Amino acid sequence: MNWKLFWSSFAFLILSTLLFFYFFFPYNEIKFYSEEEVFNFTLPTYNSEMQFYPNMRYPGKEISYKISDECTLKKKNDMEFAFDIIENLTVLEFYPVFVNEEISVNCNERDIVEGGIFIAGEGGPTKVVRGEKFNVILKGDILLIRDSQCEKPNIAIHELLHALGFAHSLNKHNVMYNVTSCNQKIGEDIPKLINDLYSYPSYSDLSFTEAHANIKGRYLNLNMTIKNLGLKSSERAEIEIYTNDNLIKKVDLGPVNIGEGKIITLENIWTSSLKIEQIILIINSDFEELEKENNKITLKIKNEKN
Ligand SMILES: [Zn+2]
Structure with missing residues (x-):
């Protein structure tokens, strides 16, 4: 036996095993955090006191509705007249559907008395997704109880504006005052607010x-939360992970509904760089979004002295 060869092979084996362990297994831990403001809020909050919640709107400016067959012809006509009036004053368009309507109009022949006064109707958003940018109305309901005695369908207009997110006005000449009368008008601020809110396209974000x-x-361990802050469910997108400037991994991000988010945890991603200064995460989407700047985040080494 060649002992010299044996010992040198043995030493080589030990050395390569040590190197292997040094190379592949944890020997220290470095933490990375984002220093930037993660969420970039760019949308102004419009006249928040006019609505139940700030920036309430439906996903798109074409809004579907269905009027129940139980409604009298008078109430049906009033409601359609109210849709016409709001259409003429704003960018909104209302269209009838048979199922899955966004605004449901119902009629109840019985008068409802509340606090000694007859309730003319009720209306409001009934399904709202509260996001950081918009409070998105997915469903609105209108209940027409009393017939309007006015030339203009003030009750139907009042309830429609509730369904569009508008709260009561303290001005008794305003159609949104809580007691109805025929001389009430739609203040100019209402169509203006509607047009401001619907000036944003119906994109995801x-x-x-x-x-x-x-x-x-x-080995890199990553944890990230991605949310859809937009007005539409997102399509498939891809997340790219870079250490320094090297793309090390791509992750599929399936569709995300409005107001929902996904938490992605990745463990033990092999990285070839010895010294990592920063980690960059990018959401790569090939569809339009309200904002693309919030699709990138940079993580840097956390300074433990702070
Ligand atoms: Zn009201």
């Missing part, structure tokens, strides 16, 4: 809302 990472040895 994927955004990082939280992300952090750590590196143990040569």
Whole structure:
């Protein structure tokens, strides 16, 4: 036996095993956090006191409705007249459907008395997704109880504006005053607010809302939250992960509904770089979004002295 060869092979084996462990297994941990403001709020809050919640709107400016067959012809006509009036004053368009309507109009022949006064009707958003940018109305309901005695269908207009997110006005000449009368008018601020809110296209808006990472040895662990802050469900997108400037991994992001989010946790991603200064995460979408700037986030080493 060649002992010299044996010992040198043995030493080589030990050395390569040590190197292997040094190379592949954790020896220290480095934490990465985002220093930037994660959420970029760019949308102004419009006259928030006029609506139940700020920036309430339906996903699109074409809004579907269905009037119940139980409604009298008078109420049906009043409601359609109210849709016409709001259409003429704003960018909104209302169209009838048979199923899955956004605004449901119902009629109840019985008078409802509340606090000693007859209730003319009721209306309001009944399904709202509260997002950081918009409070998105997915469903609105209108109940017409009393017939309007006015030339203009003030009760139907009042309830429609409730369904569009508008609250009561303290001005008794305004159609949104809580007691109806024929001389009430739609204030100019209402169509203006509607047109401001619906000036944004019905796009989705994927955004990082939280992300952090750590590196143990040569392995990267990542945690990120992505939300859809927009007005439409998003299509499939891809998340790209870069260490320094090298693309190390792509992750599929399926569709995300309005107001919903996804938490993605990735563990033990192999990285070849020895010294990582920063980790960049990018949401790569090939569809239009309200904002693309919030599709990128940079994570840097956390300064433990702070
Ligand atoms: Zn009211």
